[in-house]
Amino acid sequence: MLLTVNATLLDACVLATLEKGDTYGYRITQELAAGIGASESSLYPVLRRLQKDGRLTTYDVAISGRNRRYYRLTPQGKQALDAYRAEWIEYKRRIDEIFAQATEEENHDAH
């Protein structure tokens, strides 16, 4: 993708992924790598920071002789996600507006 997701948007995407249900690091990484081209190496620091900020918690589940660490959205994380959503809608509207202006002007010039 030509356009890349910045750190804040990546935070929001991680929170949104967890809103669908608790999941573990490898899954989140794969999902976001496929979804928005986030690099596999960038996810851990984000998860760790969100955990420290209290936006998500972890719990371990035993699976095939080892522990798998699951991440869960906290109420605080849900609140942050809602704020990001509202922000995104406004951001998208503004970008759309600018892009629409450009197209209108092009049409204007063509006539």
Place this chain on the structure above:
Amino acid sequence: MTRTEFMAALRSRLSHLPAEEQDAALRYYEEYFDEADSEEEAARQLGSPADIAARILGENAQQQTAQPQMVPPQPAQPPKPKHSPWFWVGITALCIFASPFLLGLAGAALGLLIGAAAVVLALVVAVICPFLMLSVTMLATFVLCLYLAAGALGVFTPGAVLLAGIGLLCGALGVLSGIFTGYLCYWTGLLFGKLFRSCGRRKGAKA
């Protein structure tokens, strides 16, 4: 790069971090390798351990610098008084002991001011008075000439006309001079008004 090589490289680069941070990071990447179908593929996806370590170290440094901001702000300290009480005691004492000198100075300044005002007034009067006198004299001559001309009209007509002419000339000069005197008075008034107002302002500023 194999899983073992990757993890060893990451561990050595994170060795400066607190044990808790190191464990959390290493655990995450161990799990990542466990979950992946192929360890080589996982290592390839993750990229260089140096790059990953740099991100983790960067994030930690940011949090450490950001932490002081989370501490509730200290209650604002009351502003320090600019001068100690002794400073004001000293100033007061100085004022009292220096009062003869200060009063003398103030008296001298007042004297100078009054003197200057008197000089200005004298100059103005010296300029205005001649013009006023000229005006009065000319108008008086005008009246006198016309009176004489009226008397001489039947007796010696050319003389009467001459007198009347002189009288009119004097009258015109008198009127002009009067007007000029009026202007002089007006300008003087303005000058003195400004002078007194500026003095008043200076006194107001002192008080």
